[in-house]
Amino acid sequence: MARPSKLTPAQWAEIERRAAEGEGIRALAREFGISEGTIRLRVSTQTTQVRNVARKLADAQAELSSLPVRQQYAAVSLAEKLRNISGSLASAAELGAATAHRLHALANSEVAKVDDAEPMASLESLRNVGVLTKLANDSSHIALNLLASNKDRVKAADDEEAAKARAVTGITLVPMRTRDA
Numbered sequence: 001m002a003r004p005s006k007l008t009p010a011q012w013a014e015i016e017r018r019a020a021e022g023e024g025i026r027a028l029a030r031e032f033g034i035s036e037g038t039i040r041l042r043v044s045t046q047t048t049q050v051r052n053v054a055r056k057l058a059d060a061q062a063e064l065s066s067l068p069v070r071q072q073y074a075a076v077s078l079a080e081k082l083r084n085i086s087g088s089l090a091s092a093a094e095l096g097a098a099t100a101h102r103l104h105a106l107a108n109s110e111v112a113k114v115d116d117a118e119p120m121a122s123l124e125s126l127r128n129v130g131v132l133t134k135l136a137n138d139s140s141h142i143a144l145n146l147l148a149s150n151k152d153r154v155k156a157a158d159d160e161e162a163a164k165a166r167a168v169t170g171i172t173l174v175p176m177r178t179r180d181a
Contacts (some may be wrong), residue, residue, distance in 0.1 A: 006034060009078035012042065020050040036157035071096045100143075 005012070015028050019039065029036040064072055110132060113125040147154065 015039060016043050093146045095141040096139045100136040100140035103132050107132035
């Protein structure tokens, strides 16, 4: 089990903010009385990501400024529409997943009504299970499609999370060899 941090969450937030703004890790480590490695481990990925996003925003702003005013307005309007569509789809996916979960639970309760010895005697319950399951599967399509379209990003995030866990624990799992191998 890891040792508790010497710093409060507020102190860590300040370190992360100041590092993202470009303040030196060494100076922050001295000020807060912790090692540079501890800070780097905690904020290097975030700092790099913030800087990359800031660079992209600055580049986008420069590109936008190079357009005539009318086209600037059109570009900003289109970006807003795309953000709204993305947010709406994310909300629809979340609601669809919740609906699918509830419908699957209802289908499961209908399955409990099926007579295992004579399933054909429970045709009404079997029909209900089929209808509820189909509705549940249909409700989950938006969420599943969003997950499928973002699977590379999800995998990259999972890989990054695993790398962080290895860095924190210092443990790398290696498959065991048997004597026969």
